[in-house]
Amino acid sequence: MxxxxxxxxxxxxxxxxxxxxxxxxxxxxxxxxxxxTGQAAHDAVRxxxxxxxxxxxxxxxxxxxxxxxxxxxxxxxxxxIADQVEARVTIPLTDxxxxxxxxxxxxxxxxxQASRWDEVVAVLPLHADWxxxxxxxxxxxxxxxxxxxxxxxxxxxxxxRPEAFRLGLPLLSAGAxxxxxxxxxxxxxxVGVREVLRHLYPExxxxxxxxxGWRRGGARNALVPERLAFVPVERxxxxxxxxxxxxxxxxxxxxxxxxLEVNTHNVTVLHRLHARMSRAQHRARxxxxxxxxxxxxxxxxxxxxxxxxxxxxxxxxxxGPEEP
Ligand SMILES: [Zn+2]
Numbered sequence: 001m002x003x004x005x006x007x008x009x010x011x012x013x014x015x016x017x018x019x020x021x022x023x024x025x026x027x028x029x030x031x032x033x034x035x036x037t038g039q040a041a042h043d044a045v046r047x048x049x050x051x052x053x054x055x056x057x058x059x060x061x062x063x064x065x066x067x068x069x070x071x072x073x074x075x076x077x078x079x080x081i082a083d084q085v086e087a088r089v090t091i092p093l094t095d096x097x098x099x100x101x102x103x104x105x106x107x108x109x110x111x112x113q114a115s116r117w118d119e120v121v122a123v124l125p126l127h128a129d130w131x132x133x134x135x136x137x138x139x140x141x142x143x144x145x146x147x148x149x150x151x152x153x154x155x156x157x158x159x160x161r162p163e164a165f166r167l168g169l170p171l172l173s174a175g176a177x178x179x180x181x182x183x184x185x186x187x188x189x190x191v192g193v194r195e196v197l198r199h200l201y202p203e204x205x206x207x208x209x210x211x212x213g214w215r216r217g218g219a220r221n222a223l224v225p226e227r228l229a230f231v232p233v234e235r236x237x238x239x240x241x242x243x244x245x246x247x248x249x250x251x252x253x254x255x256x257x258x259x260l261e262v263n264t265h266n267v268t269v270l271h272r273l274h275a276r277m278s279r280a281q282h283r284a285r286x287x288x289x290x291x292x293x294x295x296x297x298x299x300x301x302x303x304x305x306x307x308x309x310x311x312x313x314x315x316x317x318x319x320g321p322e323e324p
Pocket of ligand 1: 241244246
């Protein structure tokens with residue numbers, strides 16, 4: 001099986017290395033796979049490979065996030081690529097630093113250096129403006145590079161998230177919009193297993209100007225299928241969930257469930273949606289219609305939450321710049 005088959009239409013689950021014992025459960029769905037995160041990610045890859053995990057596995061060093069983040073001008077590590085190859089990743093990811101606003105030098109450094117390798121994915125962790133006013137420069141640079149890339153979209157200062165999924169390029173550390181990227185033609189996209197892995201928070205974030213304030217990283221959030229959004233478990237609606245984890249019980253019962261059960265619900269719902277999307281004639285239209293459908297159940301619950309990528313009322317949980 002060549003690379004295209006191994007990473008075609010895959011909704012990956014992005015985990016911390018401490019999730020390694022749950023990895024086979026969370027990455028066990030058809031069309032799934034794993035992305036381990038952090039400095040020791042390749043060790044986790046080696047471990048799940050030893051346990052016989054056969055799906056795609058990637059390793060994201062995530063040097064671009066957190067308060068001690070590295071700039072994209074820092075250069076890429078050949079050792080990091082070699083460690084991943086040795087651990088048998090599906091395709092190595094570069095250990096890119098962060099690409100700030102207008103930082104074309106960082107963008108150019110990453111793409112220039114990534115081109116030294118035949119088969120690696122150039123990771124592009126981007127300030128929100130690259131997906132707004134500077135999008136033409138970004139798409140020109142990616143087209144000029146010609147090799148595979150994966151985007152990490154930083155939240156904008158107000159907590160809103162740029163709509164990177166519409167580019168149809170692979171995404172790392174995404175929320176439900178990972179599915180949107182697949183709908184728009186991305187070969188793969190990764191949804192984080194907890195809030196800090198579903199976002200790239202600004203280095204010096206301003207507290208959102210809404211009630212609720214910051215939620216620290218430990219809060220459990222469950223995917224509400226109707227809203228295509230992750231919601232703190234204590235604010236879940238009563239709606240029954242038909243997924244294979246909940247078996248028709250109300251979503252709200254996840255408030256009393258453990259993290260693994262909440263996360264199993266999340267990946268089960270996502271893969272159910274993925275399977276339905278795959279049967280649609282026009283996948284992008286299917287996604288956009290879902291995205292803009294009136295959230296009738298939500299209004300009934302009196303608890304409307306923004307579309308994915310748009311944080312409302314602190315509701316989806318801004319976890320701050322903690323890193324796994
Ligand atoms: Zn469920």
